[in-house]
Amino acid sequence: MTSRILRTLCVRSHSLILNINSKCLQTAVFSNMHLRKLKRFDRPPLLSTSTVTINTQQSAMMSGQGIKNIDYQGVKSLKDQNSVLLVDVREPKELQETGVLPNSVNIPLGKLENALKNLSDDEFKKLYGRSKPTLDYPLVFSCKTGGRSKKASELAQKLGYTNVSNYSGGWTDWEKNMKS
Incomplete structure (x- = not known):
């Protein structure tokens, strides 16, 4: 044989x-x-x-390259919130228990693909209070500790978004730095 x-x-x-x-x-x-x-x-x-x-x-999309990691200072320096969309991908229950990042929009990770891929601009604005981002619009993803936001960043990149950042420390890092 x-x-x-x-x-x-x-x-x-x-x-x-x-x-x-x-x-x-x-x-x-x-x-x-x-x-x-x-x-x-x-x-x-x-x-x-x-x-x-x-x-x-x-190649960059498949390997997760091109995703910028930003820290507390980077998120804090986002003064003009209309020039970037800060997306918290945690579940709403988590936000109620811990708090929210200022000027962030909550789109849970499980709903992110549908929101970015299938919703019209009007539907997106009605659900999230912001215009749907264009493919080159700056997106920053956050979660509790950076794991889900990394997945969200990779998903956005896979969908064609080119200006994607990950707040790698997430809410845990934000809360720690706010206390100090």
């Missing part, structure tokens, strides 16, 4: 060549990389090569 071997050959412009198996492909995402899937069989296949090109923006 012959076994099939699936290999992925990754070639970068700097003459760097990596051979990895298909399970490791997701960890080998680089800017402007060309990917070729090569299949070896016991007899010649009908189609031997397929090529996929990943551009810089797609």
